[in-house]
Amino acid sequence: MSQRDVVSWTGIISAYVKCGEHEKAIGLFDQMMASGLVPNEFTFSSVLRACSSLEDLELGMWVHGQMIKLGFESNPVLGSALVDFYSKCGCFSEAFENFKTMDSGDTVSWTTMISSFVKAQEWSQALRLYLKMINLGIVPNEFTFVKLLMACGFLGLEYGKLVHAHVIVWGIKLNLVLKTALVDVYSKCHMMEEASKISKQTPEADVMLWTAMVTGYTQVLDFKGAIDTFYKMRRSGVSPNAFTYAGLLHTCSSLSQLNLGRQIHSRVIESGLEWELSVGNGLVDMYMKCSQTVEDALQAFKEIINPNLISWTSLIAGFAQHGSECEAFQAFVEMQVSGMQPNSVTIAGILKGCVTTEAPTRVRKLHAFSIKAEADSDTMVCNALIEAYARLGMEESAWKFIKRMTYTDVITYTTLATGLNQAGHHAKTLGIIARMLDDDVKMDGFVLSGFLSASAGLAAMEPGKQLHCYSVKSGLCSWISVSNALVDLYGKCGSMQDARRVFMDISKPNVVSWNGLISGLASNSHFSSAFSAFEDMRLEGIHPDKITFLLVLYACSHGGLVDKGLECFYSMSETYGIVPQSDHYVSLVDLLGRAGRFEEALEMIKKMPFRSDALIYKTLLASCKLHKNVTLGEDMARRALALDPSDPAVYVLLANIYDEAGRSELGDMTRQMMRAKGLKKNPGQSWMEVRNKVHLFMAGDRSHPQINKLLEKIESLKLGLRSLGYENEDNEGLSYHSEKLAIAFGLLNTPSMAPIRIIKNLRICRDCHTFTKLVSKLVDREIIVRDGNRFHCFKKGDCSCQGYW
Known part of the structure; x- marks a missing residue:
């Protein structure tokens, strides 16, 4: 063009902004300014959009200065653009100041400011601004309600219903974006029936809507609903995106569905989305939580091109959960070498995995690291440190840390109680009650559950009954965690009548409730009743978990219900998709061994998908003692000692087998070997x-x-x-x-x-x-x-x- 005016320059700048070429748009604006032409409000609007996308605060403020020089500071078009720019750069106070300078604004400017409050997580402020907006007679549009619904996803269901009612009152057309926002808010509030109804009100659907539905079902752990929605999505011709697969992987993690997780992984590869960061993080988390080993998770992590904080934290926490303490610390170091700094979630995750003999030293090092990183005042880190110190028997360190804290609440004491319970210090756990009273801290359902668990560990009926009375007086008995703890308490105290009574008072028993009942029945020799409770649980539609099957296998083993136990074991993977772990195989070998079916037990050990450990051989050794099978007992003792030569229980069992077989000289020789190795039988208490x-x-x-x-x-x-x-x-x-x-x-x-x-x-x-x-x-x-x-x-x-x- 021989001549370029402000319109032509603005047109080409706007075109580059629309195409996402923001840096080129800024370069053209510089050329325009250098040519001596004066920009108009449309030029500044396009340039501000480019600055917003680039989040270039310094350049945007310079543009704002040019606008003021040229007298555009009160222009309504630019007012909205400035609000949007400052909010996207995280300068929410500047955004609000610019908004207040506008005379009355229009729908766009008000919606932009509401969006700014939502981005700043000022959910209530966003709704208050909306009320001012409609009081001034400014009509909202569908984008206004989309932003408001985003706020309602965090404020709760009642606010979501109110905004939904306003959508209807204002007669806003339910387009795809607004429908997705409504589905999302009802999903976040766990109202999937309402979310499903809204999704069907219009025929339009895209990947965002389908993903909102899938994610909603995963949040309420509706495994079937999430998978059914996923298949409907594929049949409709809509291809899932990375967020869809991330939601499905989260479901697999929550329900320990390894086989399904592998199938979804193959779908991800088919879709070419394995390089997406959210999918990679989901795969690491899923394999860590569902698999017996860490190899699959480690491979998934290695395939992530640029791991972020979530990737590293999932890997480190997974190592900790698998008992791979050294690997967790090595990954913790590698994370920092890569330039990524751990946050409070990372530190808390690795602290939970400190269990070996080196754990006390490592916990102190992590404590020092958190002080240097100024994370020692973070609530999550504080609680993790207290729990680690208590769990490792470092009670004095835990109390010293609590005393140095500027603020202690019920969560602090809950964490301490959890750690002491895990370490088996149940009497010390109950001693926390007096300290809480001294600090005038009231119990909640979580800490009360911990104290009930301590009473159950001691089989201390009297403290348990007193805590039960407190739960009734305080109203905490309505907490399902408290009711579950009471079922466990009475079951472990041998009072199944009380345990049943508490269970029957639970309005909606969950899997933990049923596990507590089955455990109590099984440990109190009501084996047929335990199996019947398992059947009732399934009829009620409660999905059994790994612990449920362990308890049922225990009941079948000690009750002589061999065929039922075998049926239960095989149904784990065939019916429920739960992969049996090593402790399930130990229970199965115990079941077969007690029944004298040694050949089947040995065959089961051979078929295990992982390497045998000393426990499984020791379990079969105990059955050899029961049936006086000396030959197999010697073989099992040999195998167990090859894996764990310092276990005195193996020597004791073998010696008892010899004694009962009338070969006391071999029994004495075995005990002499044990003493020569410096091993002692655990003292009976x-x-x-x-x-x-x-x-x-x-x-x-x-x-x-x-x-x-x-x-x-x-x-x-x-x-x-x-x-x-x-x-x-x-x-x-x-x-x-x-x-x-x-x-x-x-x-x-x-x-x-x-x-x-x-x-x-x-x-x-x-x-x-x-x-x-x-x-x-x-x-x-x-x-x-x-x-x-x-x-x-x-x-x-x-x-x-x-x-x-």
């Missing part, structure tokens, strides 16, 4: 609670203040039991097994009609089992013993295990 105090007993320990009376009581009981045919097999003289001491203490210190409840850390031996059974008949008392395997309820000379334990 029993404890019971009387008047809110826990009394601990150990064989050979004479520190209890009533020890002489206890020994006299045992001798007296032995005299009385002779008439019932009892012959003492406890050859340790006066150092009787701990459960005998506990029984004597219970008889001397509890009301004559009250049940005696005893907890033992090891499996009860045959002599003590016979002794306890006959004592229950001699003194006409119910004696409940929870040993390392199960409950034994002794009553009138019989035991609930029926001699099968």
Whole structure:
């Protein structure tokens, strides 16, 4: 062109902006200014859009200065452009100041400002601005409501319904963008029925709408709904995008659906989306949470071209969850070498994986790192540090850290209780209650569940009942986590009547509720009832998880329900898509071994998709003892010791097999080998609670203040039991097994009609089992013993295990 005026320059600048060539548009604007031409409001509008897209704050402010020089500061077209520019650059106060200078504005400027508040996460401010807008008589459009609905996704369902009503009142046409926004807000509020109805109100649908539906179903963990929607989407001819697949992978992660995750991975490859960052992150997370190994997740991570913070955090947290502590720390270092700085989620994730002997040192190093990174005041990091210190038995460090905190709340104490519970320090966990009272911190449902769990771990009925009363008075019994903890408590205390009563009061039992009921029934020898509860759970439409199948396999194993157990095991993958893990195979081998089906058990070990560990051989070794199979027992002991030569339980089991086979010389030789290696059998301990105090007993320990009376009581009981045919097999003289001491203490210190409840850390031996059974008949008392395997309820000379334990 021989002559270029402001219109031609503005036209070409605008064209480049529309095509996304923002830097070229800025270059043309510089040439125009250099030519001496004066821009008009349309030129400035296009240039500001380019600055917004580039998020170039310095250039945009210079353009704003030029506008003021030329007298365009009150132009309504440029007012909206300035609001949009400052909000996209994160300068929300400047955006609002420019908006206030506008006389009254129009729909575009008001919508732009509402959008600015939404981007700033000022959800309530966005709605207040909308109210001012309609009070001034400015009519909203579909884009106004799209932005408002984005805010409602965070404010809640009631606000979403109100804005939806305004859409109808204003007669706004339901175009595809607005329909997607409505579907999204109802999905975020877990109202998928309403979201589905809205999606069908008009025939138009694109990948964004379908993805909103898929994501909604994944958020409510509706596995079937998400997959059905995905297939409908494909049949409609709409190709899924990266966000669709990311949502599906999240569902697989939440429900531990490895097989489906692999299928989706293959779909991703077919679609050519494996290089998308969101998909790569979803694959790393899915494989870490669903797979037995970390190899697949590691491979998925390596295929991500430029891993971001989420990628590294998923990898590190996954290593920690798999017990790969060294690999987690190595990835933590590599992340920083790559130039990516960990955030609070990364630090908290790696802290949860600190479990080895080197863990205390590593936790302190992470504590120091968080101080240097100024993350030690972050709530998530603080809680993770407290939990790690408590879990590792570093209780003093945990308390010191709490004292240095400027603010402690119920979450702090919940975290401490969780750590102490995981470390098995249940009595110390209950001691936190007094500290909370001193700090005037009220319990919520989460910390109360932790205290109930501690009571269950101790089988301490009295503290549990007091906490139950508190839950009723405070209204916390309506929390399902509290109800679930109560079911677990009463089940572990041998009071299934109370456990059933609490369960029946739960309006909508979840999988944890059912697991608690099945666990209680199984451990209290109600094996058929446990299996029936499993069937009821399935009829109610509750999807069993890995723990459910472990509990059912336990019930079948200890109840002799071999065929039902096998059917249950195979249904895991065939019906529910749950890949059996090593502990499921251990339970299956125990099931077959107890039934004497050794060939099938050995075949199952061979077919396992992963390498055998010492536990599975030790499990079959215990069955060899039960059936007095010396030859196979020797083989299993050899294999177990090859993998874990320092496990004294293997030597003890093998020695007992020799003893019961009449080969005591080999039994003595095995024990001598164990002592030569410096190995010791774990000491048997029993404890019971009387008047809110826990009394601990150990064989050979004479520190209890009533020890002489206890020994006299045992001798007296032995005299009385002779008439019932009892012959003492406890050859340790006066150092009787701990459960005998506990029984004597219970008889001397509890009301004559009250049940005696005893907890033992090891499996009860045959002599003590016979002794306890006959004592229950001699003194006409119910004696409940929870040993390392199960409950034994002794009553009138019989035991609930029926001699099968």
